[in-house]
Amino acid sequence: MKLVTIDHSGNIHLGVKLDNNVFDITEALKAFPEEGIPTDVMSVIANSEAVIPQLERYIARVLEGATAGTAYLLDESQVSYGPCVTNPGKIICVGLNYRKHAEETNAAIPQYPILFNKFNNTIASPGDDIPLPNRVTSQVDYEAELVIVIGKQAKYVSKEQALSHVFGYCNVNDLSARDLQMRTQQWLLGKSCDKFSPLGPYLVTADEVGDPNQLTITCTVNGETRQSSHTSDMIFHCDEIVSYISQHMTLSPGDIILTGTPEGVVLGKPVDQRVYLKHGDVVTIEIEKLGALTNRMVDELL
Template sequence: MKLVTIDRNGGIELGVKLDAGVLNVTEALKAVPAEGLQGEINIMAVIAQADHYLPLLESYIDRVLGGEGAGRSFLYEESSLRYGPTVTEPGKIICVGLNYRKHAEETNAPIPQYPILFNKFNNTIAAHSDDIPLPIRVTEQVDYEAELVIVIGKQAKYVDKEQALSHVFGYCNANDLSARDLQMRTQQWLLGKSCDKFSPLGPYLVTADEVGNPNELNIKCIVNGEVRQHSNTSDMIFHCDEIVSYISQHMTLYPGDIILTGTPEGVVLGKPVDERVYLKDGDVVTIEIEKLGALTNRMVDEK
């Protein structure tokens, strides 16, 4: 299932992406109620109680779009909607650095022996089609990073690699935007990673059963129509099951926590110094991962 959040009338509503369009589930339920889906169902509730909600949502979609047909009035073209972030309130945002072999090589960094972990905060969350403010008062070196996001669905502590992916709800795209000068100012990367809206997520949150093996997905970053990154998640040094297991040895993972799994080669930082052209006002960046759709954002100078 492809879940979306819809930003409408100042609130965030739940939707499902279908071949025929996007069904606004929140709106449909007000007109066509369903047992088990009462109350304010939202994306965080679905993530936390997937075993309860996903079968009910599947049955509900079949009912309102099938025989009754009432749900068709709540089916929208994607272009008519404003999306919210696919995960609206992540408890933790954990990132893995230097996790693609060719990216480590292009930046002349040693291959890590353990996953390099750092964190971001909720102020970095943004949505598909949001404008991303470039903080030009403090940096002129904002870089793009196409990344696969793991969304945790079940509490995980001390899980082994073989069981790790059973704790995953699904996956989505992210752009782990990075102000390189701020990132490298000290040995801690946090400052360059945590500017406002530096983690757009979307457009869809795709359940794990639809994705299959998360380490055999094509991944791209496209800037102003030019492909800058093009790789496959199989190039990860630490695969998704290893990442979830490793993190769970050191902290409890809860439903709604998200893990950004690293970026492939092709970033600005990996180019020779005299060839580095960082993101600027008006640039349009698209992150495209197989089965997960395309996340697009425009960069704008912060006012």
């Protein structure tokens, strides 16, 4: 299942991406009420084993009599999406987790996952304009990344059991202000500016994705391919990451883990060839099976 959030002029509806349309669950419930159907994505994540089969049955029942143009069956081209995970409890990030990216930045291959965090102020929607905070940085970089979304509480889970605690996966652009990131040994400042983690468009359940380390991953800027890689190049694969983090903290439904970026970022280029993101640049992150996430960079106006 591909879950989405639909932004109706600031009101967020839960939806499901179908083959040719988007099914607006919130609108459907007005015409076809049914108890127990969730209307927000965080409730689905937290109760997936019971809710997903119920949602599938409900959508099938409603679609039996549906026609195009109804309030609950939308043409995707007319949909404004919100972030596919609206309120993550934790935002945990893995640094230097692609072998070729570590090599391009002349960094040592990590012996353990390098962890840092972001905050909810960084969450943004597909299609959002992303403000470049030019008062404090001139080096904003793109980073295409696969996101793991936790679906079941995980504590001290083994590598073999780790992925059974995953609800699904999505795209993120882990935007990074490199001058702020490298100012100290702690990367947080360069990673946590407002809207520096656009998520989406789809939150795809784990059963549809299959092996998360067998996916192509790309980033384009103004249509030019900058990153083109494969999640198999991760140093620590998704099962290792979930297991490792769970040894040190409890992972809860709705937590998200950003799993690192492949080679091709601006930081990996020779100093005299580095051209960081600027006003008007359009960045698209696309991962196999997860759709495409596009955002435009704009100068921050305060």
